[in-house]
Amino acid sequence: MPHRIINWIDQRFPLTSFVKHELTGYPTPRNLSYWWNFGFLAGFVLMLQVATGIFLAMHYKADVALSFDSIQHIMRDVNYGWLLRYLHSTGASAFFFVIFIHMARTLYYGSYRAPRELLWWTGQGLLLLLMGTAFMGYLLPWGQMSFWGATVITNLFRATPFIGDEVVIWLRGDYTVGDATLTRFFALHYLFPFLIIGAVIVHLVALHTVKSSNPSGINLQDKDNIPFHPYFTIKDLYGLGLFLMLYSVFVFFMPDSLIEPANNIPANPMVTPNHIVPEWYFLPFYAILRSVPNMVGGVVAMGVSVLIFAFMPYLDRSRIPGGAHYRPMFRGLFYFFAIDMGVLGYIGYIPPTDQSILIGQVATFIYFTLFLLLPFLSKFEERWLMKRGLTPEIEALIASEAKEISEKRSKR
Amino acid sequence: MNKFMMVLASCCLAASALASSEVKLDTVKVGVDASTVGRGVEAMMSDCHSCHSMKYIKYRDLVSLGVDSKKVDEWRGDQPLDAALMAQMPEADAMAAYGSAPPDLSLMAKAREGGANYVYSYLLGYYTTPDGTTHNHIFPATKMPDILGMSNAKEAAERTAIQSKARDIVSYLVWASDPHAQERQSLGYYVMGYLFVLTLMLYFVKNQIWAKLK
Structure with missing residues (x-):
């Protein structure tokens, strides 16, 4: 009976094939x-x-x-x-x-x-x-x-x-x-x-x-x-x-x-x-807002600090696979960015003092600098890694995937 | 990297500067047993209730807390059991007498930075200056008189008695700010236990399923 119901549905709606393609059999x-x-x-x-x-x-x-x-x-x-x-x-x-x-x-x-x-x-x-x-x-x-x-x-x-x-x-x-x-x-x-x-x-x-x-x-x-x-x-x-x-x-x-x-x-x-104070998840962005002395500038900086992530596909110009995993410079940048976010969060939390405002401004400067540095650093790192050679692990993986592709082609 | 170390260092400085500018609070170990909270209710009704309301607490809540129902009947007079604990003194009279409306105390144990410790330190924070006026360390702008008498207490025994009374009151306020806290925590242990067993089993099933992969 359940089988018949599913058959009835499948003739009218791609239930089984949808579940198979997108859920159970979805290749991961x-x-x-x-x-x-x-x-x-x-x-x-x-x-x-x-x-x-x-x-x-x-x-x-x-x-x-x-x-x-x-x-x-x-x-x-x-x-x-x-x-x-x-x-x-x-x-x-x-x-x-x-x-x-x-x-x-x-x-x-x-x-x-x-x-x-x-x-x-x-x-x-x-x-x-x-x-x-x-x-x-x-x-x-x-x-x-x-x-x-x-x-x-x-x-x-x-x-x-x-x-x-x-x-x-x-x-x-x-x-x-x-x-x-x-x-x-x-x-x-x-x-x-x-x-x-x-x-x-x-x-x-x-x-x-x-x-x-x-x-x-x-x-x-x-x-x-x-x-x-x-x-x-x-x-x-x-x-x-x-x-x-x-x-x-x-x-x-x-x-x-x-x-x-x-x-x-x-x-x-x-x-x-x-x-x-805002909730903890807004604190880094709130710190950026407060770091700019001018209100309009602060709002723009806060907006850009959230939206700048959208530019990542273009800011990162390296073609080395695996993100930070195989890219030491990018990895350093990533951790530096994470720490900078932590500092901004802390600065957003405490009441502003002359000193905390200064730290917030330095951290805000670093925040944007890291994004702007990325196109140059990623290209430089790519050249450096090409010259030095990738790790044997990733070279082996690239070779085995290439073999798989060529085997598939020859079968056709 | 140097710049980063400098930022970190100045962060630590900022943190320590911030900490020192705040008044240090006494810590109190809040009681959750019925007798402590019950004593707190009585101290509250005799010392605080004339000016302060607790609008989210009903007389019925005191009965279910275990307070002697005869006492509750005495306190509520001709008000129904479901009446909220409103202050005896009308707010306008309190305004005229003290210059500001006494705050509702239902959520007081949660409404200040430091929570229970804040209220405890505040109640005990009264002192008398040589010119004979009474002030408070924790909340200098307070309009409330030194109701527990800490500023006049000279003998150690008297001070200890006031401290334990303050602890009773704070314990009651902590209960009142979140009456389901005990129930929440005891349920929490079951939930954690259940999740622990479930997660452990999921972990084994996961290993078993993934072992099929070559």
Whole structure:
């Protein structure tokens, strides 16, 4: 009977062939390391956020007079409301955590290079959508940090040429962040995840067109590809188990470590907190914003610091395969960049002093310099490596893949 | 690389400069047992409740916490069990008397940097200057009088008694800021145990499946 039902469907819709091509039989490089688990984890966290978010929305009230109380209602009176809320608030951090690692893997192994530019750019779009969703979600508890964070960030749109003031009012729906802002942020916070799901589908279509990259950086021939199921389904599930353990430590034992104390005070437009900080995942970009003395310049620098990743396929001019794996200079650059991000994050967190502003400016300068240095350094490194010769390991892999291709040709 | 070392070094300097500019908080080991929290409720009702509300806590919550229901009945008077713990003094009167509205205490243990340690240090942070006025180390702008009497306590025994009372109050405030914390943690141990076993099994299954590959 089930067989007959599937036959009936298959005559009308390519169910079996779709599952076979895109899921069970989807050819995947056998040498993927655990760093390739994070795309799946991001998808999982997205589903978790949508699921917990829908149930939270059933108890939440988007109204400046009610929203803070409704969060406490969820935390105290709703059955397992505290669990839903902590899963969701910790989930936001978890989402950025896995996405940052997913991006770092792409950068380290050069997975953005041809033919995967569109895959990388759809990912860049997803990052922007995620940032927007997280930012708007942070206003909803209507705490002090929610209110002042939203005030500071919407205020940045004053940097828009000619119509800056109008844009800010249009975004807020009022002259200040208020009820109109809260209700529209709630509406958009509910909408954006579904845009993200759509963009994820585009991201996956692009992935399945060009197939996964792998640590060697070479497009592997059939002999080195294995079906996604069962090899990577089980590997992803094992990785999920590890991830859930880390996530649960935060959800069950230290959920408040990810919530600013000031957000446990209801929003008060008359009292500015001593120190306005964004969530940890925005800190490096916030530090870049503060490092530029001029407001318009700061906004432009912050925007460029996020969007500059999109230029990676063109900034990296080396044709040496395997990203940082076989490229010592690029590897050095990668780690230097990671440390610089850490420094920027720390500077974004602490209250600004003369000294911290200076460090922030140096780190911002390094941030952009590394990107601008890359075209020259990657070309120089390529020449240097060509002259010196690649490691025997990669030479052997290139030779064996070339043999596979020529054998295939001769068979035809 | 030198530049990088310099940045790192100045980061460390900035961190230490930042730490020294903040007032050092006393650390308190918060009690989660019913007797400590119960004593905290009583201290709260006698010393704080006249001015401070706890609007997210109902009298019924105190009963389910294990406080003697006769005492709860005494406190609530003719209010229903489901009434929130609102301050006895109207906010306008408090404004007139102290110059600022006493904050609601439901989330106080979470609403300040330092959490429970902050509240504990603040309650004990009162001192008297030679000219006879009382101030607070932790929150110099405070309008609240030294309700526990730390600034006048000279004898060691008296100071210890005040400290233990402050600890009771803070323990109650920590409970009130997150009444499900105990339930959350005990559930957390089961979740961690379950995930550990599950992940271990997934690891073995993964090895078994991948062993089939040549």
